[in-house]
Amino acid sequence: MTTERYNPREAEPKWQNAWAEAKLFETGDDDPRPKYYVLEMFPYPSGRIHIGHTRNYTMGDVVARHKRALGYNVLHPMGWDAFGMPAENAAMQNRVHPGEWTYANIATMREQLKLMGLSIDWSREFATCDVDYYHQQQSLFLDFYEKDLVYRKQSKVNWDPVDMTVLANEQVIDGRGWRSGAPVEQRDLTQWFFRITRFNQDLLESLDELDGWPEKVRTMQRNWIGRSHGLQLRWALDADTAPAGETELEVYTTRPDTIFGASFMAIAADHPLAIKAAQSNPEIAAFCDECKRAGTSLAALETAEKKGIDTGIRVIHPFDSGWTLPVYVANFVLMDYGTGAIFGCPSGDQRDLDFANKYDLPVVPVVMPADADVASFQITEEAYIEDGVMINSRFLDGMTPKQAFDAVASKLETETLDGRPKAERRVQFRLRDWGISRQRYWGCPIPMIHCQDCGVVPVARADLPVKLPENIDFEKPGNPLDRHSSWKHVDCPSCGRPARRETDTMDTFVDSSWYFARFTAPRAADPTVPEAANAWLPVDQYIGGIEHAILHLLYSRFFTRAMREAGHLDLKEPFKGLFTQGMVVHETYRTGNGANAEWHAPSEIRFEERGGRRCAIVAATGEEAEIGSLEKMSKSKKNTIGPEDITQSYGADTARWFMLSDSPPDRDVEWSDRGAEGAHRFVQRVWRIASSVTGKVAAGDTSSAKGDALALRKAVHKALKAVGDDFTRLAFNRAIARVHELVNEMAPLVDKTKDGSPTDRAATHEALSILMQMIAPVMPHLAEECWQALGYDQMIAATPWPTFNADLVVDNSVTLPVQINGKRRGEIVVSKDAERDAVEAIVLETDFVRHHLDGASPKKIIVVPNRIVNIVA
């Protein structure tokens, strides 16, 4: 019988239409089956989908299809994280409206995504830039405002003094604006904040219960929230050196035990003391200005060279009125943290030590390892931060740092300075409130109005949504909303007099902090329908990139709590299970260097061997391109492969299978054409086997199967058990390896059984049916085609997951490796769960054990049942 090759170009659209017509993936709210909500982080509509995006949607799709087959009512929606800077950049470069650009991208990307055959409920789709969505978001903002979860305060932004615009951190390159090249300055603006710190203790504690999250993400969040125990400590200023009106300097420290190792104080450039010192000293003023040019990102600050300047101000040591220490302004101290001031103990902190060495400040070791010698213990280049014993610390000597902490705290709590205790124990969090103001057009407008008489007034609910104006221009830098006079000028909702709108829009992280809740009632007139949200949430399995481990996930956890306070839902944690997937990477091809560098798409490259070296040649010009490292697929480096590249040749199933093969899902996968070919060979192999039995086999009684038919059944049921477990654990690569193994084992058996007895043929039919069900979550189109070839009328996408036969998956005997002194020397076959004594007796009789023991009797025999035997000779 000749078989046609499987043709995905025909089969894939056919089955996609069939699923859509049957509305198989549209999810109802009133369904008696248990719910399962699977969600992949929604994409930013950057232009075109590439295969890298589709890997995590494929993972989610496998979960969705598997859970659906297991009998769950599955919610698997898709949307667009559609506000953000790239749309404004496009507007500036191509004079296209950000909205037009965004919706055009969405249309393209939706069609590309649909090629992949994902089982998504498209009826729930929305984009965060839809007026309806940001209308609801404005309403949430007002709710939070009423609950005192929103407030305004001064905060720093990166300011480009040439373009007169606020810059994002990524727009600051080496301290300069990306367009103007001008040195960036820090500017204070009054901005809107969400009071995430109200929940800091709860956000921290609840991490313990999120056992469906990777431990590393929980650890990262714990560190980010950063709860610490310390001392708020007040140092008296030396009156002769203090600026007028200043009498003390307050610091927060987690290491009060090192107080006798203190050799200087360091304050932020915008600390009140620094500002006063700068007023009378131009050098200090110049240094403070320099600090303000450093940009606002923490990474930039901390990698910069540590610098400071002596203010001339002196503080008095709390335990010794004759001991004064200098106060420096330092570029590594931030006003946002603690009190904006620290005391430096060089021997116990590397940064303080570097600073002390640079400015010739004393270094007194105060903690040393318990076994070190006081007389000779010195700190020169490397600070000692470990536990140990206190030295050079007067009444603390001999204590542990922990005891010293308590001793210092207890003592200073009872002493006073200007009538107040010198110190107070305090629990501090590193987490800061979330600044959401953005001086940009393409975001959700903040629904507030500024009135000269009434102050800040919320927009009336009835006046929502505050829509973005359409007629805007991007000819000038800065925020078009701020220049748009007819939009900006409104009457005050309170007094009716002329007022102006808030022209800042919200951080796009706000948009993505509640979209998962909106999917549960995407067309509701309120942000949520609480019954629907409570029924569907939490998301059972959330899948996305590790780069979102902290901010997006923490903000979403905050939003869920805040929405609960506002009555929109009733839960704390939005994501029950979290999986962080790796990226799809590809080589890059570049000609030219520096400013002349040009990147080439893989489709423009052909490969040649030159002197045993693999060379990439630009097909059009014959020029050799430099092969770059494996990088995340990106538009700018052109190392992308689009879904249509693959669906036009191998089909979506091949791409899906390939992307989940080999690499574990939480690691990066390299796209390779060879790998895709390999996956396609497997597609054809499955089709060949399925079509070879068409018309020959049918369902029937398999209970009396023997020989090849029994071997077939055993192999299939064992694989079914393993693959089901692997899908549940999201170990897709293992599941695929198991299926490969199974097909290798099945192929020769099927060849014989398909023409055998009725029982043989029934077993063949059963085996192939189960195989198709196992591959269906990953290769849904191929599975439907084969399912039909096996004679089924109902689609496989609507067929329940098979159950394995427990009798077929257990073996009666087991092969035990035998080690002598930890080295494998042979193996024995014993019955399953054989007695320890019996195993020992068998082992000692084997030739290889006798040979290695050479007459001696073993010291010890370790038998791990059904696992291993180790003889200690």
Place this chain on the structure above:
RNA sequence: GCCCCCUUGGCGGAACUGGUAGACGCAAGGGACUUAAAAUCCCUCGGCCUCGGCCGUGCCGGUUCGAGUCCGGCAGGGGGCACCA
């Protein structure tokens, strides 16, 4: 700089809670079929050698009857650092 993670053949990786290192796939080599090619099928495939062994999971050390897995240190690579999404 700080926090988190990763490192196993030519390559991607497997080895579940410490128990046969290299499953499965890719690449490569050999063979069968074919006028030929494609496709398919079969075999080999970590290193070294005296073919019985020895070495081997980034590097150094430790715990253990037994370590890829646990602990300490080091090196290299990646992610995050609050206005990229």
